[in-house]
Amino acid sequence: ETGVTQTPRHLVMGMTNKKSLKCxxxxxxxxxxxxxxxxxKPLELMFVYSLExxxxxxxxxxxxxxxxPNSSHLFLHLHTLQPEDSALYLCASSQERTGxxxxxxxxxxxxxxxx
Amino acid sequence: SQQGEEDPQALSIQEGENAxxxxxxxxxxxxxxxxxxxxxxxLVHLILIRSNExxxxxxxxxxxxxxxxxxxxxxxxASRAADTASYxxxxxxxxxxxxxxxxxxxxxxxx
Numbered sequence: 001e002t003g004v005t006q007t008p009r010h011l012v013m014g015m016t017n018k019k020s021l022k023c024x025x026x027x028x029x030x031x032x033x034x035x036x037x038x039x040x041k042p043l044e045l046m047f048v049y050s051l052e053x054x055x056x057x058x059x060x061x062x063x064x065x066x067x068x069p070n071s072s073h074l075f076l077h078l079h080t081l082q083p084e085d086s087a088l089y090l091c092a093s094s095q096e097r098t099g100x101x102x103x104x105x106x107x108x109x110x111x112x113x114x115x
Numbered sequence: 116s117q118q119g120e121e122d123p124q125a126l127s128i129q130e131g132e133n134a135x136x137x138x139x140x141x142x143x144x145x146x147x148x149x150x151x152x153x154x155x156x157x158l159v160h161l162i163l164i165r166s167n168e169x170x171x172x173x174x175x176x177x178x179x180x181x182x183x184x185x186x187x188x189x190x191x192x193a194s195r196a197a198d199t200a201s202y203x204x205x206x207x208x209x210x211x212x213x214x215x216x217x218x219x220x221x222x223x224x225x226x
Binding site: 043098108109 | 157
């Protein structure tokens with residue numbers, strides 16, 4: 001266990017549904033991240049929160065909406081997704097407030113399937 | 116743009132053999148990290164090597180960094196079936212503000 005939990009682990013949703021992914025870190029870290037992992041593609045950074053403030057949004061479509069209510073919790077709200085959004089969504093956290101200076105700790109991921 | 120790029124894409128070896136994976140990157144870095152991912156799971160950090168370091172060891176892992184060639188290698192010695200996983204390099208930009216992952220090398224170790 002890395003100290004980062006994600007729920008649900010698996011999610012199947014239709015294109016008109018609204019759902020949320022939840023991430024919680026028990027490490028006292030200062031930064032949290034959402035990544036998308038699709039088959040045969042590099043890990044794509046979606047959002048970065050540092051001390052609960054969004055510091056990066058990598059041109060992610062507005063159908064993905066992040067929320068960071070406190071330093072331990074991170075949500076990804078999903079609505080009107082497309083089948084190409086099916087992927088493994090990974091949450092990570094780090095002690096450092098910037099993404100590259102130290103180790104990132106990953107959760108187990110949510111396997112999302114959009115029908 | 117993709118910062119880290121691993122080679123080979125896939126590697127199959129027998130237990131007890133050594134496995135070497137390479138990573139190339141494009142721009143100056145603050146550090147380079149290696150992560151491991153078991154099928155469908157999250158990534159686990161293995162080792163971080165800073166730009167002013169040339170070699171680092173952790174158990175059966177040995178990582179080298181050649182900043183003049185913009186490349187790194189991960190060596191796993193005396194491999195075990197449990198080492199079967201995907202291995203990713205991730206290069207941190209010089210300011211340390213971003214970590215960019217490669218596509219990974221899939222390692223299969225058969226007993």
